Amino acid sequence: MLKVTGSIAAITAALVAQPAFAQDAPPPADVASSTVAEPADGVDADPAIAAGTGETASTDEAIGTGEDAEIVVIATRLRGQVEAVQPPVATYDEADIAALGAGSITDLLARVSPQTGSGRGRGGQPIILVNGMRISNFREMRNYPPESIRRMEVLPEEVALRYGYPADARVVNFILKDNFQSRSVETKLALPTAGGFSTWSAEGTLLRIDGPSRLSATVTADDTSPLTEAERAITPTNSAVAGQPDPQLYRSLIADSRNLGANVSWSTGIGADKKGGQLSLNGNVSRADSTSGSGLDALLAPLERASRTTTVAAGAGLNTSLGAWQLSATADANHTEGRTLIDQFDGDGTDIASSNTDSLASLVTLMGRPLRLPAGEVAATVKAGYAWSNIQSADTRSIAGPVNLTRGDVSTGINLAVPIASRREGVLDAIGDLTANFSAGYNHLSDFGSLTDWSAGLSWSPTERLGFQASYLVNQAAPSLVQLGNPRTETYNVPVYDFTTGQTVQATVIGGGNAGLVKEQQRDLKLGVNWQIPGMTNSSLLVEYFRNSSSDVSASFPLLTPEIEAAFPGRVTRDASGRIVSVDQRPVTLAEQTGSRIRWGLNLGGTIGKADPSTGTGAFGMGGGGRRGGAGGPPSGGGPRMGGGGGRGGMGGMMGGPGGGQGRWNFGLYHTVQLTSRVLVAPGGPALDLLAGDALSSGGTPRHSLEFNAGGFYKGFGTFIQGTWSAPTRVSASGAPGTSDLRFGALAKVNVNMFADLGRMASVTKAVPFLKGSRVGLQVENVFDARQRVTDASGAVPLSYQPDYLDPRGRVISLTFRKLF
Numbered sequence: 083m084l085k086v087t088g089s090i091a092a093i094t095a096a097l098v099a100q101p102a103f104a105q106d107a108p109p110p111a112d113v114a115s116s117t118v119a120e121p122a123d124g125v126d127a128d129p130a131i132a133a134g135t136g137e138t139a140s141t142d143e144a145i146g147t148g149e150d151a152e153i154v155v156i157a158t159r160l161r162g163q164v165e166a167v168q169p170p171v172a173t174y175d176e177a178d179i180a181a182l183g184a185g186s187i188t189d190l191l192a193r194v195s196p197q198t199g200s201g202r203g204r205g206g207q208p209i210i211l212v213n214g215m216r217i218s219n220f221r222e223m224r225n226y227p228p229e230s231i232r233r234m235e236v237l238p239e240e241v242a243l244r245y246g247y248p249a250d251a252r253v254v255n256f257i258l259k260d261n262f263q264s265r266s267v268e269t270k271l272a273l274p275t276a277g278g279f280s281t282w283s284a285e286g287t288l289l290r291i292d293g294p295s296r297l298s299a300t301v302t303a304d305d306t307s308p309l310t311e312a313e314r315a316i317t318p319t320n321s322a323v324a325g326q327p328d329p330q331l332y333r334s335l336i337a338d339s340r341n342l343g344a345n346v347s348w349s350t351g352i353g354a355d356k357k358g359g360q361l362s363l364n365g366n367v368s369r370a371d372s373t374s375g376s377g378l379d380a381l382l383a384p385l386e387r388a389s390r391t392t393t394v395a396a397g398a399g400l401n402t403s404l405g406a407w408q409l410s411a412t413a414d415a416n417h418t419e420g421r422t423l424i425d426q427f428d429g430d431g432t433d434i435a436s437s438n439t440d441s442l443a444s445l446v447t448l449m450g451r452p453l454r455l456p457a458g459e460v461a462a463t464v465k466a467g468y469a470w471s472n473i474q475s476a477d478t479r480s481i482a483g484p485v486n487l488t489r490g491d492v493s494t495g496i497n498l499a500v501p502i503a504s505r506r507e508g509v510l511d512a513i514g515d516l517t518a519n520f521s522a523g524y525n526h527l528s529d530f531g532s533l534t535d536w537s538a539g540l541s542w543s544p545t546e547r548l549g550f551q552a553s554y555l556v557n558q559a560a561p562s563l564v565q566l567g568n569p570r571t572e573t574y575n576v577p578v579y580d581f582t583t584g585q586t587v588q589a590t591v592i593g594g595g596n597a598g599l600v601k602e603q604q605r606d607l608k609l610g611v612n613w614q615i616p617g618m619t620n621s622s623l624l625v626e627y628f629r630n631s632s633s634d635v636s637a638s639f640p641l642l643t644p645e646i647e648a649a650f651p652g653r654v655t656r657d658a659s660g661r662i663v664s665v666d667q668r669p670v671t672l673a674e675q676t677g678s679r680i681r682w683g684l685n686l687g688g689t690i691g692k693a694d695p696s697t698g699t700g701a702f703g704m705g706g707g708g709r710r711g712g713a714g715g716p717p718s719g720g721g722p723r724m725g726g727g728g729g730r731g732g733m734g735g736m737m738g739g740p741g742g743g744q745g746r747w748n749f750g751l752y753h754t755v756q757l758t759s760r761v762l763v764a765p766g767g768p769a770l771d772l773l774a775g776d777a778l779s780s781g782g783t784p785r786h787s788l789e790f791n792a793g794g795f796y797k798g799f800g801t802f803i804q805g806t807w808s809a810p811t812r813v814s815a816s817g818a819p820g821t822s823d824l825r826f827g828a829l830a831k832v833n834v835n836m837f838a839d840l841g842r843m844a845s846v847t848k849a850v851p852f853l854k855g856s857r858v859g860l861q862v863e864n865v866f867d868a869r870q871r872v873t874d875a876s877g878a879v880p881l882s883y884q885p886d887y888l889d890p891r892g893r894v895i896s897l898t899f900r901k902l903f
Contacts, residue, residue, distance in 0.1 A: 087549070088318060093593060099222075110853035114530075125333075148648075153219040160233060162213030166241045166515040167499060167541045169549045169612050171624060172197045172685050172750075174234040176618075181746035181795035183802050183837040183859065185900050188224045192236075193253065193802060196789035197236050197753040199254050200682035202608060203630050205251030209242050212256050215360060216245055217449070218397030222364045225287050225300040227266050227902065233257040235663050238610070240539055243497045243521050246447040246465035256782040264855075265903040272896040275867070279336050280314035281306045292353025301344050303750035308338035310375065314886035319577060319588050330371035332384040334374035335573075335890035340583075342367035347569040352402060358411075359402025366395040367417055370790070377575050381429035385574070389422040407450035415442045424479070427574045435571065437475040444468050445493075457509040465523075467493045473563055480569040487567040488529065495523030514544035519553070529566075531557040533601070547614040555606045561599040561636040565669045568595035569789040571666075577882040580662050581643045582750060583812070584821045586875065590664040599671055603811065605631045620687035620748075629780045639667035640763075640778040643813070645770065649763040674762040690745030692794045745796025752789045759783050773816035780883075781826045781870070782811030798842035805832035822885070823872035829870040835861045841902070859898035865891040 157874045172194070174182075184190035191208070210220050217223070227763040239251040245253070265288050284305035290297045309320070310322040311330035322328040349362035369392045376385040397414040418439040423432050445467035453461035469491040476484040500518045503510035510516070519539040524533050539553030543738045576591045639653070642645045644664060647654050653666040720790060759772040769774035772783040786809040793802035807830040815821035837859035847854040869885035869892070879885075888893075 090226050102852065106776055107597055117726075118449060122817050125810075132457075133798070140692075145836065155430060160257055162215075162255070163233070163240065164211065164214050164235055164253070164255045164472065166237060166244060167519075167833075168238045168240050168551060169499075169543070169614075170235050170237050171683075172236040172622070175292070176232060177744075177746050178687065178748065179228050179231055179234060181748060181793055181800060181802075181840075182228070182634075183793070183795070183800045183835055183857075185859075185898065186224065186287075187226045187256070190228050193791065193804065194236070194750075195804075196683065196750050196791055198254055199251050199686065199752075200239055200250065201626055201628050201679060201754060201791070202239055202250050202606060203628060203677065203679075204606065205248070207238075208252045208254045210254055210256070211245065213258060213360075214255055215401045216399065216410045216412055216445075217362065218364060218399040218414045219395070221345055221363040221366050221395070222362065222397065223286065223298070225302075225345060226256075226289060226298060227264055227287065229264065229902065230259055230262045230601065231256050232259045234505065238551065239608070239611075240541070240551060242518060243501070243537070244461070245465055246463060246467075246495070246497075248535070248557070249521075249553065249669060255785055258291055258296075260291070262289065266290050266601060266900065267903075268898065268900040270715065272652075272861075272897045274891055274895045276314070279307045279309040283807070294349070295768055296347070296349045296362075298347045299345070303340075303342050305340040306338070306349050308334055308374070309336035309890055310334055311886075314890055315887050316884055317881055318588055319881050322779050323506050325857060327378060327382055329377040332375040332386075333377045333887065334886055337372040337374035338369065339372035341368065342369045348657070351397075362397075362399040368490060370391045376425075376573075379425060379427050383425075383429055385425045387422060387424050387447075389420065391418060391420045393418045404448070408447045409446070409448055411444070411445040411446045413442070414580055416440070425764065433568075435475070435477040435479070437473060439471070440473040443467065448871040455501060457507050458505040460501070460822045461499040464499040465493070465497075467491075467494045469493070473567070475569055477569045479868065485567055485569045487563045489563050490528035491525055493523065493525045497521040514542060516543075519542045529562055529563075530560045533560060547616060549612045551608070551610040551612075553608045555604070555608075557604040557606075559602040559604060559636075561596075561602075561669070564595060565636055566595050566597055570594035570668075577887070578642065578662055578665060578846070579824075579880050579882045580634065581815050581824075582647070583660060584815065584880075585661075587662050589662045592664060592668065593667040594668050598654075599636045599669060600634045600783050602635050603633045617687065619689070620685070622865045624683045624685075624838075625680070625682040627678070627680050627745070629676075631674075631676045634672050635672040635675045636669055637672050637778070639665075639670055640672075641780055641813070644815070645768045645776065646763065647649055649768055657727060662814070672761055675760070677759040678757040679754055681752060681754045683750065685748075687746065687748040687751050690747055690794060691743070691746050694801060699876065736836070745793075745794060747794040749792040750790060752786045756783060756785050756787075775812050775823065777811075777813045782813050784811050785811040798839045800837050801837040802837075803832065804831065804835075804880040807831075817850075822876070825873050826882065827871040827873075829868060830866070832865045833861065833863050834865055835859060837898075853901075855902035857900045859896075859900070861896040861898065863894040863896070864889075 104690060107644065119895070138615040167306050174194070179190065182190060182191050182193045185721070198856070200208075207220070210217060210223075212223060234257070235255040237255065239249040242249050242251060243251045247253075265286075267284075267286050268286045270282070273281075274280075281304065283302070285300065285302045288298065311327060311333045314335060316330065318330055320329070322330070323553050345360065345364070345366045349360055349363045351357060352359045353360050365622045371388075371390050371391065373386060373388045376387060394415065395416045397412070399413075400409070400411045401410050409519055414667040416439070418437075420435075420437045420439075424435065426431055445465060447463055447465045448667050449461070449463050451781050452462055453460040469489075471489050473487045500520070501516070502518055503508075503516040505511040507517055517540070519541065520537070522534075522536045524532065524534055535555070535557040537553060539551065539897040541549065541551050543549040571593045573591045573593065575588045577586055578589045597705070607629040608626060610624070613623045615621040615623060639650075642654065650670060654662060655664045744791075755774060759777060761770040761772065761776075762768075763770060771777070774787055775782075777783070787803075788807040790804070791804045797803075810828045810829065811825070811826045813821050813824045837857055839856070839857050840853040841855040869889050871879070871885065872883035872888075873879055
């Protein structure tokens with residue numbers, strides 16, 4: 083609860099007096115003196131449906147008695163905030179987001195990847211919500227400027243079930259400002275300190291947010307010049323022959339590539355006063371071209387591979403109410419055409435590989451509260467969906483001829499959250515809040531058969547600051563279409579390390595699909611605790627334990643160790659001398675794979691300097707930091723915000739920016755400890771311990787790994803640091819004479835981003851008005867030019883593990899200029 087003494091009219095006048103950038107929408111009218119505090123801008127005025135989600139927004143009345151009365155404002159739930167029993171992993175308000183120095187939502191998510199990443203080991207990118215609602219695809223808003231975001235919530239994997247998704251990735255909810263307009267241009271030039279290539283990119287975005295109506299349009303372009311082996315310190319497998327061209331001049335480490343794209347998204351409110359729901363449409367077109375070299379052919383002419391991929395995509399979404407239920411329907415369609423020209427090794431012509439891929443994914447969910455128990459309402463989600471995909475491919479290198487693969491996937495499922503104990507309802511309140519969660523799902527694949535899944539979990543919050551979660555998931559998974567049916571291909575002159583002989587050779591690698599793959603069975607357990615540290619602002623501690631168990635796992639062909647070669651006979655071809663000639667790397671089925679890990683994370687944050695009263699902060703908690711990793715309590719920072727400081731705004735806020743003239747600092751550290759990691763390759767063996775020298779992939783499995791990010795932002799200047807570290811690993815050889823274990827050294831990579839928001843510096847914009855709304859940035863990727871060092875028992879580096887093979891980019895310095903109009 084926050085107490086404010088004084089005239090509301092005086093406070094409002096002080097706020098309105100602050101200028102805002104990139105804002106065309108007029109500010110709201112002044113609020114007259116009143117004995118009752120008006121609801122915060124962008125906050126529901128009564129216990130109504132929040133953001134059309136069917137969720138009840140928590141509000142409280144504030145009463146005073148006269149112009150100078152004490153006004154009591156109780157924190158309210160923002161419109162569009164996710165209502166879930168699980169507490170957020172992290173939250174970021176406007177000032178926190180500004181301190182990250184990101185140029186787009188895509189960039190923003192990359193900056194907070196330690197917080198948005200999941201330790202479950204199954205999922206990929208986080209699930210994206212906008213104003214608490216599902217969207218058809220991330221491309222709807224991936225190019226939005228971060229200044230358009232009022233609040234960002236990172237929620238645990240279990241919340242995904244509430245929105246019809248599997249619980250294998252975290253959920254990120256972006257709450258947009260009510261009114262925002264901007265035109266932004268960003269250009270970037272990247273150069274490695276070792277030379278050899280360069281990357282240039284440009285992006286232009288138009289965005290208009292007017293309450294429920296949104297329109298955005300983005301065009302992008304980038305170009306990367308090629309890098310060859312001759313431009314790095316690489317020792318060739320086969321030395322150049324005198325009088326002949328050097329093949330290293332024609333072997334690419336980085337392809338010559340260019341990409342073009344355009345994206346348009348539109349949404350509007352529907353129904354009376356456009357408050358009955360949301361309708362959105364999205365369209366995207368992109369083209370990617372690349373050319374790379376593979377050395378010399380038999381006639382000493384360059385071997386090249388040139389490809390072009392064109393993608394057209396469209397999506398639609400509908401969110402509205404059906405009585406007491408919230409309906410959400412999304413559809414996303416993609417059409418991709420790819421064509422690759424591959425020079426033949428004998429110099430006799432060019433092979434052509436082409437593919438057309440079409441896909442359609444749709445999902446309908448109904449969210450509601452059909453039953454009230456003593457401890458509260460039961461939350462239910464019912465879903466149904468249909469997905470269809472088709473791949474048509476042909477490759478002149480394949481003897482199988484054209485391939486046509488089609489899959490239809492009909493799905494349905496249900497999720498229930500059942501309250502057992504509640505402090506608010508006074509039911510078993512001595513133990514706090516306790517909720518049980520159950521889900522079940524069914525899929526029928528037209529080409530594969532039926533799949534089922536189910537899960538059960540508990541969420542317990544004995545106090546406001548402390549939350550526990552436990553969940554158990556059982557799932558069946560099918561191999562992908564490409565794993566099953568990709569045509570056979572052959573790629574020449576690929577460096578392959580032979581663990582049997584301890585040598586690096588250039589071999590032919592066979593790719594494609596494997597029609598013999600079977601259904602995978604998955605069983606996962608998660609235990610977690612989330613604690614908001616008392617006495618520290620924006621600080622939390624998260625500890626999670628994961629255990630994964632899978633059988634009949636569809637996997638890429640593992641690292642070619644002697645055990646793998648013995649387990650999959652016929653996959654490796656050797657000549658009379660024992661030298662590898664070719665390796666068939668098509669997918670395989672692993673009998674069993676298990677693993678367990680602990681992942682813990684610490685989030686810290688706070689302010690720098692004192693609040694500037696001239697910015698108007700302090701009124702109703704404005705500019706305050708959002709709760710980070712809290713136990714699900716009401717958000718801070720409620721209250722009317724003019725400029726960019728709340729529901730309305732342009733370039734992130736007032737002259738002092740979000741936070742009322744104060745700076746921000748943040749620090750995040752996540753540590754993963756791999757407890758076990760084992761694989762049974764085939765029934766009866768061999769059994770691999772990936773933490774004791776066995777491996778499925780190059781580099782082995784590190785027992786310890788770290789992710790961290792840290793930054794500070796003050797008076798328009800900011801620095802953001804992000805890095806990763808992984809412990810050393812070992813991959814065991816066969817033990818035969820002439821073979822050697824490989825040691826993969828520890829690897830630490832650190833990226834630094836330094837930026838200056840010139841638009842926040844009054845003296846700069848006064849001298850050069852063009853710089854109003856602009857930002858300049860200097861980024862250093864891989865500051866210490868770190869490369870993983872791989873050595874054998876003698877300390878020598880195998881040719882295929884040379885540092886420039888593993889990371890040809892090295893240290894890269896980038897200059898960025900961004901301007902909002």
